[in-house]
Amino acid sequence: MTNISKWLHNFSHLLYPHICAGCGSDLLEQDQTICLHCYANLPETGFFALPGNPIEKIFYGRLEVASAAAGYYFSKNSVLQRLIHQLKYHGNLKAGQQLGQWLGLQLKNSGRFTEINALIPLPLFPDKERKRGYNQATVLCEGMADIINVPVLKDIVLRKRYTDTQTKKGRSERWVNVDGSFEISDPTQLQNKHVLLVDDVITTGATMEACGYSIKQIETVELSMATLAWSSRD
């Protein structure tokens, strides 16, 4: 972690000491971020163990993805939305790490995704990450890595805004809608790996597809995808 994210991590301990980030009730254990009631009511999808699940179907005919899953159903005004909000906008990295651990447990217990040997957080635009002080997808990856013991590869996949020179003629239509483009800084780091691309919420999958497409330009790479939540509304 950078110094800033360490500072934010400590700061979030001060801000969210002993109350459930989901419902605000008192927590008995200092290490918890949500209470047992909220945890038990998180809407798990079961997709990690389910071949042909709706997340895999998003990429059918668009991109070769070995396996894909989202951990939870996303809905508005839910405990999960509050947790994601805490992670993204309130510097609550502890909540994010815990969410990542739960995602890692789902993956580990699924019996699939066993070939994964690197985690790649979907990159933010650099100016956005600078402002936030961290990438929430990296925090999720670090939580997952606690459970499945594979390295988190940061700064290998980079995200750029389109400029006139990057938006070349001849790109197919679908790329026009994607917010930014992706580049691989050091392809040798990904060669012969089965990487898991990770983000917080998937909706249309367009950004994951664009990023995955860049990764798949390296011929010896296998690609799988995981997100914390699935928002089925377009």
Ligand SMILES: [Zn+2]
């Ligand atoms: Zn609660």
